[in-house]
Amino acid sequence: MLVSMNWLQQYVDLDSYSADELADLITKGGIEVETVEQLNKGISGVVIGHVLSCEQHPDADKLNICRVDIGEEEPVQIICGAANIAAGQYVAVAKVGAVLPGNFKIKKAKLRGEASHGMICSLQELGIESKLVHKEYADGIFVFSDDVTPGEDALHYLNLNDEILELGLTPNRADAMNMIGVAYEVGAVLNRSIELPSPELVRSEENAQDYVSVQIENEDDNPYYGATVIKNVTIASSPQWLINRLVSAGIRPINNVVDITNYVLLEYGQPLHAFDYDRFGSKEVVIRRAAEGEKIVTLDDTERTLSSDHLVITNGSKPVAVAGVMGGADSEVQQNTTTILLEAAYFDSKLVRKASKDLGLRSDSSARFEKGIDRNRVIGASERAAQLIQEIAGGTVLKGTAEQGDRTVEGKEVSIEVTRINQVLGTEISETEVAAIFERLQFSYQNFGGTFTVQVPPRRPDITISEDLIEEVGRLYGYDNVPATLPITESTPGQLSDYQKKRRRVRRALEGAGLYQTVTYSLTSPSKRVFFSNETTDAIRLAMPMSEERSELRTSLLPHLLEVAQYNKNRQLENLAFYETASVFLPEGELPKEQEHLAGVVSGLWQEHLWQKEKKPVDFFVVKGILEELAVEFGVEDRLTFARADEPKLHPGRTAAVHLDDELIGYIGQLHPEVEKELDLSETYVFEINLEALLKADVDHLKYKKLPRFPSVTRDVALVVNESLEAGQVKRVIEEAGGAKLVEINLFDVYQGEHLEEGKKSLAFSLRYYNPEQTLTEEEVKKAHDRVLTAVEEQFGAALRS
Amino acid sequence: MQERLQTLKEEALSQIEKASSMKEVQDIRVAYLGKKGPITEISKGMGKLSAEERPKMGQLVNEIRTAISDQLEAKVNGLEKAAVEERLKKETIDISLPGRPIKRGNHHPLTRVIEEIEDLFLGMGFSIAEGPEVETDYYNFEALNLPKDHPARDMQDSFYITEETLLRTHTSPMQARTMEKLNGEGPVKIIVPGKVYRRDTDDATHSHQFMQIEGLMVGENVRMSDLKGVLQSFAKKMFGDEREIRLRPSFFPFTEPSVEMDISCFICSGNGCSVCKGTGWIEILGGGMVHPNVLRMSGFDPEKVTGFAFGMGPERIAMLKYGIDDIRHFYTNDSRFIKQFNTL
Secondary structure, three states, X not given: OEEEHHHHOOOEOOOXXXXXXXXXXXXXXXXXXXXXXXXXXXXXXXXXXXXXXXXXXXXXXXOEEEEEEOOOOXXXXXXXXXXOOXXXXXXXXXXXXXXXXXXXXXXXXXEOOEEEOOEEOOOHHHOOXXXXXXXXXXXXXXXXXXXXXXOOEHHHHOOOOOEEEEEEOOHHHHHHOOHHHHHHHHHHHHOOOEOOOOOOOOEEEEEHHHOOEEEEOOOOOOXXXXXXXXXXXXXXXXXXXXXXXXXXXXXXXXXXXXXXXXXXXXXXXXXXXXXXXXXOOOOEEEEEEOOOOOEEEEXXXXXXXXXXXXXXXXOOOOXXXXXXXXXXXXXXXXXXXXXXXXXXXXXXXXXXXXXXXXHOOOOHHHHHHHHOOOHHHHHHHHHHHHHHHHHHHOOEEXXXXXXXXXXXXXXXXXXXXXXXXXXXXXXXXXXXXXXXXXXXXXXXXXXXXXXXXEEEOOOOOOOOOHHHHHHHXXXXXXXXXXXXXXXXXXXXXXXXXXXXXXXXXXXXXXXXXXXXXOOOXXXXXXXXXXXXXXXXOOOOEOOOOOOHHHOEEOXXXXXXXXXXXXXXXXXXXXXXXXXXXXXXXXXXXXXXXXEEEEEEEEEOEEEEEHHHOEEEEOOHHHHHHHHHHHHHHOOOOOOEEEEEOOOOOEEEEEEEEEEEXXXXXXXXXXXXXXXXXXXXXXXXXXXXXXXXXXXXXXOOOOOOOOOOOOOXXXXXXXXXXXXXXXXXXXXXXXXXXXXXXXXXEEEEEEEOOOOOOOOEEEEEEEEEEOOOOOOOOHHHHHHHHHHHHHHHHHHHOOEEOO | OHHHXXXXXXXXXXXXXXXXXXXXXXXXXXXXXXXXOHHHHHHHHHHHOOOOHHXXXXXXXXHHHHHHHHHHHHHHHXXXXXXHHHHHHHOOOOOOOOOOOXXXXXXXXXXXXXXXXXXXXXXXXXXXXXXXXXXXXXXXXXXXXXXXXXXXHHHHOOOEOOOOEEEOOOOOHHHHHHHHHOOOOOOEEEEEEEEEEOOOOOOOOOOOEEEEEEEEEEXXXXXXXXXXXXXXXHXXXXXXXXXXXXXXXXXXXXXXXXXXXXXXXXXXXXXXXXXXXXXXXXXXXXXXXXXXXXXXXXXXXXXXXXXXXXXXXXXXXXXXXXXXOOOOHHHHOOHHHHHHHHOO
């Protein structure tokens, strides 16, 4: 809502408040003033000029030499190129020395040999937006229609000295979508009285009811409809003051009748519609639901197809308007219109909203109906418009109104105790102060011992319960005056849940390992929804996606993490280490199952120290090490296992399934080289696991283990085995065979090549034996170690490397 | 004999003086103090001396022995020390060379901001509730006093999956979910961080996915002044002790009265700048007193308890706090962006 300071001044005395000060007060009062705009964009030296003569320039077809009276002793000569310039016109002249928007300075000039002392201006040159300029002057200079005096300040006549407050209205404050509503609000905020228009109408002897009848099929859809008939109207341009008002509110002037209905819409918040009576097509107005598929061509010359969800105004046979949204083209007011049927009605807000939405048509009218207008202002607005049409367009207003429905409704009663107000706000506002606030709001009330019963006027439909009154009192009392306290309720321990604590540890562990956290989108394309072959084929898809790229909920985090890798790689950032923890969405019942996953992607160099020439590229074991470290962190290092696996998007020889106990919780591996190529990534390793499984695993409490009291004994052993044998298998056998005294097994060398038989490899383990009861004897160690050697020989034919 | 000894001593000391290696020192030791050395020879010949002369001579021999061996020892120490010094000199490094980088990642800036806010509210006795990102229409709207056809639903156009389920448009559904479980027994003190989704085209200031932190406190005698106090602590913690807050009336369907909170601009301290658009105030979050319908629907009696709720956007807070100019940075994950958030 755009509010002109000059216009508002008509209803409330704004003296002593600058636009900025007023904006601040209105904002604090509850309606946010988003901007304060000066209509004068730095203009000076523009006056009214009277074009005394206008002749064609001898050396230029398109230029005219004008003599213009600008209120100085002598007329000045101005060269003007506008097509619509003519002698006798009153125009806006930028004198020599004038400044136009954009700091454009007017100087003396010579145009094709002829001197020019100034410039005759178009409205656009004065800073008015093209879309607000009347079509007549859209391509030329502006011509005043009023009585004006040469030499006077043109800005004043064009209202360019005005300032505009832009209100950001929340949905509950539709009452401020009109000047009268704003006047009530500003009056309350400033604690000043307001003065509202009281239209006085002279009506003719003829009766409107003889010209038209009104019939509403269902008063729930349309509680009130009134039609006023105005004869002998002359359609013409509006006077400048009316044009100025519309322009200040961002509405383009069209003709006097349309402008008046728009003006009253802005002033009263009551949408009105003027039909050309002679082209209405009948003498009856019937308001009903549209038939399925019924059609109407609206004012914007578009054919619309309606349904029974839409309310229409008809002439008894066919629709002439979509109620509250837009009129029809057939009965539109035109240049030759002489009799007007003026509609002032109250339509159900939901029906207007539905029609506006279905037809994709939002108008100033529908915007107001949707949010609810003041039922008690319908008649006033209608009279106001009739009065203005009479004054400006020379109409004769017929007696009476053809109507159906109740003209007014009773306001609602809402009660509130002063103690309750203070209890909720934490304040100590007195009864007198509360009473004063209701008076400022112009709410009538009764006060019985601190309980106020308020008659809420219908212009404020947002106030329905006592809390709404607390807000009214609070906002006018001023939230600045509410103290800042700390709650006095019983104390509660504030702590993270076990899961939340663990998740924070996961982040710290991964970041400690060198990975950077990312956050990516949950919505993705069908092709990026999944990554692994065991993921569900049932997509959770948006009913109406904005794009295919964001149409489904992901079941894997990796595709977006790989996008991140790709993005960075494309910017020469080659050493990548990212992780993300986020939910994936798995179909299940009404709501999906949301499972938190952890995924990571690493590529490029893992360790790098330039001047020491150290460069360690990322490999499978980097990623595996990260997961192993996490397993240690969460006490499941003995329960987390890796098994060779096949995944189409991963390298067939470098992929492992990750199990926690017997449950498959994810995968790690190298991206399949084909996928790497497709994404233009170098060797890249990834992992993704079900984080919830890891964090929710039952584990024992941390318990201290006694420090060793006796020395341990270490034996190294190098075993020659088939190259296809996995070290993990050998380790498991050693572990079993070694018994309780074998406490640590470390693989310290893997060798293949010279001095070894083809197809064989050597695995070197360091085995540590320990007895917590006493110092180990050579005997004990030998016994255990021999068991190990025997077992690996029996199981794998492993020979000791010589 | 006495003279001979003196000469020997001088000879020996002068040779020691000149010696420059351990080997030379060793040779001198053998030459003078060894079994076949001249001093030993002299000692052996002492039997020929008179009983008077013998102890005198003996003492002199010992003195000379001691003098030579002390000097030898001193020389050894000196040489050793020089050798060590020589070695250390060779081991000298260029300490201006860059150190070995410690490999370490860091939080995404949104996590950083969220954890900071979480910790602040944990300290005030709030716990952290988390809920589903796909919600029912009931929890997302209806239980928050937004019945179907409510005009305020326009304010947050949503991603529906079915008619009854959608991506949550705020983390407020956890208000109802948390309260329902408590069967009307307070107090409730939670904050709810999480992802939310709205039908917006991504640009510098809009994102179809973003974070929200909802706060809720319900109990006997929870007042708007408490909301103001709690939010003041929050503002000072996040943006500095000098920050003032102001509450402005606003509208949300789930609170009544509703407020928006501004903080005094931390760039210009209220004098007016581009960040606060010349007003001296920056809008940070919305909140208010929980609407009685919301309490009632979740099983609390609005006659007995009151509550406050607020909701804030970690992106906005991070953008303000760190001067980030484009919301898309949070979701593009340029490593040069994320790595900037590794310091205090």
